[in-house]
Amino acid sequence: MSQQTILYDKHVQYGAKIVDFAGWQMPINYGSQMEEHKQVRADAGMFDVSHMVVLDLEGDKVVDFLKYLLANDVSKVTTSPGKALYSCMLNERGGVIDDLIVYYLNDQWFRMVVNAATREKDIAWISQQAEAYGVSVKEGSTLAMIAVQGPNAIAKALSVMPDGCQQVAAELKRFVGQPCGDWFVGRTGYTGEDGFEIMLPETEAAAFWDKLAEAGVKPIGLGARDTLRLEAGMNLYGTDMDEDTSPLQAGLGWTIAMKDERDFIGRAALAAEKEAGPVMKFVGLVLEGKGVLRGHQKIIVDGAGQGEITSGTFSPSMGVAIAMARVPVQTTDRVQVEMRGKLVDAKVVKVPFVREGQLCV
Amino acid sequence: MSNIPEEMKYTASHEWVRLNDDGTVSVGITEHAQELLGDIVFVETPEIDTEFAAEEACCVVESVKAASDIYMPISGEVVDTNAELTDTPEMINSSPYDDGWIFKIKPSNEDELEGLMDAQAYEDSLED
Numbered sequence: 001m002s003q004q005t006i007l008y009d010k011h012v013q014y015g016a017k018i019v020d021f022a023g024w025q026m027p028i029n030y031g032s033q034m035e036e037h038k039q040v041r042a043d044a045g046m047f048d049v050s051h052m053v054v055l056d057l058e059g060d061k062v063v064d065f066l067k068y069l070l071a072n073d074v075s076k077v078t079t080s081p082g083k084a085l086y087s088c089m090l091n092e093r094g095g096v097i098d099d100l101i102v103y104y105l106n107d108q109w110f111r112m113v114v115n116a117a118t119r120e121k122d123i124a125w126i127s128q129q130a131e132a133y134g135v136s137v138k139e140g141s142t143l144a145m146i147a148v149q150g151p152n153a154i155a156k157a158l159s160v161m162p163d164g165c166q167q168v169a170a171e172l173k174r175f176v177g178q179p180c181g182d183w184f185v186g187r188t189g190y191t192g193e194d195g196f197e198i199m200l201p202e203t204e205a206a207a208f209w210d211k212l213a214e215a216g217v218k219p220i221g222l223g224a225r226d227t228l229r230l231e232a233g234m235n236l237y238g239t240d241m242d243e244d245t246s247p248l249q250a251g252l253g254w255t256i257a258m259k260d261e262r263d264f265i266g267r268a269a270l271a272a273e274k275e276a277g278p279v280m281k282f283v284g285l286v287l288e289g290k291g292v293l294r295g296h297q298k299i300i301v302d303g304a305g306q307g308e309i310t311s312g313t314f315s316p317s318m319g320v321a322i323a324m325a326r327v328p329v330q331t332t333d334r335v336q337v338e339m340r341g342k343l344v345d346a347k348v349v350k351v352p353f354v355r356e357g358q359l360c361v
Numbered sequence: 362m363s364n365i366p367e368e369m370k371y372t373a374s375h376e377w378v379r380l381n382d383d384g385t386v387s388v389g390i391t392e393h394a395q396e397l398l399g400d401i402v403f404v405e406t407p408e409i410d411t412e413f414a415a416e417e418a419c420c421v422v423e424s425v426k427a428a429s430d431i432y433m434p435i436s437g438e439v440v441d442t443n444a445e446l447t448d449t450p451e452m453i454n455s456s457p458y459d460d461g462w463i464f465k466i467k468p469s470n471e472d473e474l475e476g477l478m479d480a481q482a483y484e485d486s487l488e489d
Contacts, residue, residue, distance in 0.1 A: 029399065032454075033400050033425050034400040034451075290447075291403055291423065292425075314402040314423070340428070
């Protein structure tokens with residue numbers, strides 16, 4: 001039942017410990033998650049993200065369609081080919097069906113990347129909504145995807161890219177992606193470091209993985225991917241938000257474009273929520289003391305009520321436990337976390353914790 | 362295959378147990394256990410002088426991935442803990458059977474050691 005990406009044999013060859021992730025047999029680490037994390041912050045690492053889902057949306061009304069489908073407004077990117085936009089896709093209740101990235105390629109074509117765990121429901125929902133706009137939804141299932149991240153990622157990746165892509169990739173600005181032949185390179189990522197996310201034909205993926213390794217890019221597992229994204233203050237779907245969570249309570253208010261009258265799915269629910277005023281807010285936590293913060297630990301805020309950690313871990317860059325949490329809106333600068341039957345103090349901070357190798361809190 | 366020293370005893374919950382010359386018993390977690398946990402970042406050692414029954418949870422090892430209880434292999438009183446683990450918990454990863462020992466106990470009854478698995482039995486249990 002469990003699927004393998006085209007790079008599975010490479011993971012085994014590079015000594016990966018394999019786990020099941022959303023129905024895929026993926027590397028959790030290749031030895032030490034901690035070392036892999038530090039490798040990305042200090043140099044360059046590569047991640048197999050081929051399990052993620054690439055969708056090509058095409059049609060004359062694709063811009064109007066995405067303005068309706070997404071909580072962020074694609075008008076922000078339609079002035080500049082290749083520009084990427086991060087957005088939530090909401091249900092009518094204002095809950096998050098998934099978070100995703102769309103690249104604007106031209107007025108008839110957007111490329112979207114959605115999560116692996118939500119593949120079926122996303123495709124069903126998008127296809128259903130697309131019908132009225134005459135937009136076609138095609139899955140790029142023969143593409144592999146490799147993220148190369150870290151301060152030296154761009155230089156190292158460029159050194160081994162095919163001639164046709166090198167120039168295109170070298171000129172990419174942040175948060176922009178461009179096709180080059182049957183490859184597609186985006187200057188995006190999920191680590192808080194600079195780098196590329198590279199889509200390429202499956203047939204070329206294993207050879208490119210080896211070339212990156214020869215250039216000094218180390219393979220990084222899903223374990224470090226999670227600690228890197230948490231330090232970077234980036235949400236994880238299914239953990240920090242889901243179909244019953246409003247993006248306004250998941251720290252994603254900045255991705256909701258409601259200034260003009262644009263009608264999008266979930267808008268009415270978000271408007272009502274804003275009208276009523278927020279009850280909970282989303283914050284970063286740094287543990288003061290020993291131990292590790294974990295998802296679902298209960299938070300107690302003196303005089304304000306309770307909250308919950310959505311994602312927690314030990315931060316390899318900071319050497320302490322950090323978390324993202326939903327807490328009562330009255331919460332100020334400290335909370336207590338119930339950890340293994342004891343209450344421990346944590347400081348409330350603004351995420352990100354770490355960006356581009358620098359501590360922010 | 363994981364390293365399982367002959368001279369020790371083992372529990373089903375992946376603690377190792379070594380009888381020292383002075384009659385105390387050292388306890389740690391096996392190489393297999395540290396592999397399962399991954400990078401260890403925090404160890405909460407038991408309080409010295411505390412008595413525990415066999416199979417009672419007595420301390421906690423936390424890795425980046427998960428928190429794991431450590432169970433008392435045999436009944437006894439804690440007489441020493443590995444203070445170096447406070448600053449270098451990763452010693453459990455690098456040296457699970459030596460530098461990464463977690464605590465020492467004075468057994469209530471040394472005969473209880475006979476009830477634990479030997480290296481062969483532990484190895485067989487990992488294969489099941």
